[in-house]
Amino acid sequence: MNNVHETSKSQQFGLLPRLNRRQRTLLVILLAVALLFSVLSGALLISNDRLATNLEWRNAAPSLEHLFGTDWLGRDMFTRTLKGLALSVGVGMIAAGCSALIALVLGLSAATMGEAVDRIISWLIDLFLSVPHLVILILISFAMGGGIKGIIVGIAFTHWPSLARVIRAEVMQLRSAEYIQISRRLGKSRWWIARKHILPHFIPQLLVGLLLLFPHAILHEAAVTFIGMGLSPHQPAIGIILSESMRYLSSGMWWLAFFPGVSLLIVVRTFDSIGENLRMLIEPHHSHH
Template identity: 50%
Template sequence: MSAPAVARRSLALPDRRTRIVAFLVLAVLLLIGVVVAGTVAQDAARTTHLDAVSQGPSAAHWFGTDRLGRDMLARTLVGLRLSLVVGTTAALASAVIAVVLATVSVTVGRWAETAVNWLVDFFLALPHLVLLILLAFALGGGTQAVIIAVAITHWPTLTRVLQAQARQVVASEYVASSRALGTSGFALARGHLLPHLLPHFVVGTALMFPHAILHEAALSFLGLGIDPSQPAIGILLSDSMKVLSAGMWWLAVLPGVCLLVMVKLVDSIGENLRSVIDPRSYHL
């Protein structure tokens, strides 16, 4: 490759990185806007207008109204906010489980690694959605049950990734030197392992987030998720099934499209975040 071509490639990297960072900032600001709008719209989402029952999208109600005259745009924003809160909490909890198990498996001993590997294989072998439904049902449903069920079922794949990274760190010469000097496993994990795993933890949490949101919506749709009195997206979609045959398409289509857009946005954040943290993921 000629020198000018190499120079052009070297100049292209910062430009692409800048675009990615700009996208991440805009995407995060948009999600924060959804959270703020969902918080402000809570009263409007519960207010009934019997003179505007089952109206289609219009200038007064962009997403139409439901059978009680409640504004569907407000209810959709509140539902998206609930999905973001539940998804964030569940994804973080699941990622913490993955970090702890990966750290234990490479620092405690061979028996711990065997136990963690068996546990990962066991959870990966179980039907994911069935396990999710059974856990939510056993926990009695509700927001807390959804968070626990999603957190318990989403950590195995990330644990495998973190284990692979942790093994590379443990096999390095400076860790071997630390062990020879009598450094404890806890000190190794705190001083060497966790700082190395932190970027992978952040990216893994971001990539797990869309799955947590979709599974929360699925559980709410089945009646095992968030309290039915709350306008969660899954509940909105479930309620719309009762009147969809009457031509009230906006009750299902518009909240569903918003959920898909948000999931895609969050997934794009995870992918671009990986490109920023790991330059080797660039495809030139």
Template identity: 55%
Template sequence: MTDITILQQYKKPRLNQRHKTLIYFIFAVVLLLCIAISGSLMGEIAITTRSDAKNLLPSMAHPFGTDWLGRDMLARTLKGLSISIVIGILASVISAILAGILGVLAASFGKKTDAVIEFLINVVLGIPHLLLLLLISYALGKGMFGVVIAVAVSHWPMLARVIRGEVLAIKEAPYVKIAKKLGQHNLKIARKHMLPHIFPQFLVGFILLFPHAVLHEAALTFLGFGLKPEQPGIGIILSESMKYLSLGMWWLAVFPGLALLSTVLLFDLMGSSLRSLIDPHSANK
């Protein structure tokens, strides 16, 4: 009996679901940082051409192979992903700020303001998503600026609705009603009593915008409405590779495509893990 008790004391503690989720979150963040940093360090390597290394199959020297100009596909892919991550972050920041402001305004400034913002949300959601992205990017001259604004303007409505719902629920709380009876202005109530409570939802929604932003940036660039051809964007890499697939150069599309998919899934894992960590119902799991 004593031996069993001693073994139980020295038994390794099992990770609960919350600890596992934290590990997933850290894993996703570290990998994404590695991709972004390594891509930014590539520099001239991503665009350097070599006449003696054209169309090489994947190998130890070139894990992703080389293209028709002798450029290393691993370097090009990492550079393209780092650009996509930067664009995704910029677009997500703008979109999340816009969603936060409009969501709070809709819930805090009466029925007329709510109706106007709800109308804007319905207009944006009513237009086919890809068509809206193409129109905005084309109208702004394409390039990085056009892509960032197009992705930002088309991704805020759902987060705005979530924040609006959170604020409407908080407005019914006793401390908010007391603040109103004491004569506090709506802006002060929103800043002091509502924003701290909606910030967790805002943060999760902000991070979950990343995978959509990265994927749609690649789609716009692939269709010719995004980054300029001289920039090593992941969409440009995939678009150019289509011309060579029939020649058997499968690695030009397969590895960059898998890398893009992995990056999107890592962002999704980071967002879903953060949502589980913030959720009070999972605190004791």
């Protein structure tokens, strides 16, 4: 009787039925994707006119005319932030994609190419994991002269070990599966088994791993650019915006660092949320109703 009363009461007030875990997860993913799409589309649609120097508007605080205020040259900080986020996301996507590809190749090779190859790749994984990512990334970027190329290569060669270790461990478990044993008895090669049986199994996990690499790639790109060893100062990157704003914080121009920094954290957290919720959908024990 109480349940009937509560149901009728919920219908009376127009309350939506409670969403199950899968529906909530899909809703979070859709909202996160919509947020990222709005940021990227906004960066492409907004004109570059507001990036031009306008000394009449220099050092203006946030207002309806300039939502994030203006900098010491009168440039609109909202436009600079959106352009910087789009650049960081683009660099992060390319670098994370290259890193995931390296992890896939090495992880599959370690698990399917024999013990000697497995020992070499496992040693490489341990070697890269023993040194902080940022240190190797700075060294690679510096050796390649910085810029977008140096950042992408640096991130790609420093963020693959964790994903490669996961792929290797799961392939090692799959090798004992009955259908793979049958393929071996039929004389199929290791690469044929990897392409036909193992790789399709890893496409969902690889997608999740790729999405979870994005936040690290974007943050590390911003960090290296912030210290002057990343993207060119002439590009509207978030790391450059934050680095330049440090000189003006003491004079009370807090908006120069606050809005770009918060926007970067929101975008990074959004990528992380998409990856985590997508993993909940893919893994059966996380996606039950």
